Amino acid sequence: MSVVPPVHREVLVDADQATAFEVFTSQIGMWWPLGEHSVYGAEASVAFVDGNIVERSAEGDSSLWGTVLVWEPPRAVAFTWHPGGTPDRASRVEVTFKAAGPKSLVALTHTGWEVFDDPASARAEYDHGWVGVLDRYRERAGLQEVA
Amino acid sequence: MSDQSAEAVFDALGEPVRRRILELLQDGPTPVGRLAERLPVGRPAVSKHLRVLSDAGLIAHRSVGTRNLYALAPDGLAVAQQWLVRTWDSVLAAYAARAADVGRGGAARQGAQKRQAGQASA
Numbered sequence: 001m002s003v004v005p006p007v008h009r010e011v012l013v014d015a016d017q018a019t020a021f022e023v024f025t026s027q028i029g030m031w032w033p034l035g036e037h038s039v040y041g042a043e044a045s046v047a048f049v050d051g052n053i054v055e056r057s058a059e060g061d062s063s064l065w066g067t068v069l070v071w072e073p074p075r076a077v078a079f080t081w082h083p084g085g086t087p088d089r090a091s092r093v094e095v096t097f098k099a100a101g102p103k104s105l106v107a108l109t110h111t112g113w114e115v116f117d118d119p120a121s122a123r124a125e126y127d128h129g130w131v132g133v134l135d136r137y138r139e140r141a142g143l144q145e146v147a
Numbered sequence: 148m149s150d151q152s153a154e155a156v157f158d159a160l161g162e163p164v165r166r167r168i169l170e171l172l173q174d175g176p177t178p179v180g181r182l183a184e185r186l187p188v189g190r191p192a193v194s195k196h197l198r199v200l201s202d203a204g205l206i207a208h209r210s211v212g213t214r215n216l217y218a219l220a221p222d223g224l225a226v227a228q229q230w231l232v233r234t235w236d237s238v239l240a241a242y243a244a245r246a247a248d249v250g251r252g253g254a255a256r257q258g259a260q261k262r263q264a265g266q267a268s269a
Contacts, residue, residue, distance in 0.1 A: 015250025
């Protein structure tokens with residue numbers, strides 16, 4: 001369940017599937033509109049580097065936009081998404097590339113606004129990890145042993 | 148929606164407890180106490196989260212008599228979603244233009260250059 005439903009956009013691209021994948025990933029710096037959407041502005045650069053999407057300013061500062069979760073050329077790429085933010089607040093972007101004759105259908109899905117229905121899991125999420133959950137299991141196991 | 152307010156909205160949405168508050172408010176205007184009962188954090192944290200959501204334009208505060216209610220801002224989330232759609236459309240248009248250029252191997256550009264050279268020498 002999500003307060004902001006996934007955003008899904010598609011575009012038909014005049015290139016084969018392998019080219020479509022390569023341009024999106026290896027050539028992201030050749031087309032991403034940095035002047036409109038970036039941390040450092042039009043003079044910066046952006047690239048996929050060692051499983052991360054990194055923007056670099058002209059002065060050499062860098063900003064991590066996200067980390068690759070799925071890398072399956074030429075079919076799909078997915079990554080966490082937090083440009084200008086931190087990984088603990090990341091959403092998720094998945095891009096798929098499907099051959100459509102000589103062209104490619106490229107679909108982008110932006111998700112990650114989910115809400116947790118179960119208050120216990122919301123608490124675990126808030127605790128940022130499994131440590132809190134394991135402690136509670138240990139407590140309960142301890143009580144059972146005494147009984 | 149400017150990039151600055153978009154950042155506030157996505158920062159607001161990036162926190163799971165705040166998303167839970169927005170979900171609870173889908174049922175309608177709710178008093179702070181009732182929200183706090185259903186959240187895994189203490190009352191001061193709830194107030195802090197409500198302030199962040201309000202500053203981001205996602206919720207609005209109402210006083211009804213002595214009751215202190217919060218409600219979803221009518222267009223708050225719709226604006227965020229529309230901004231996302233427009234942003235990705237513009238990003239994908241730039242991508243598609245580049246992919247088409249590469250896909251066509253720059254052949255169209257070479258053809259245009261040859262035609263220009265032909266006209267210059269005529």
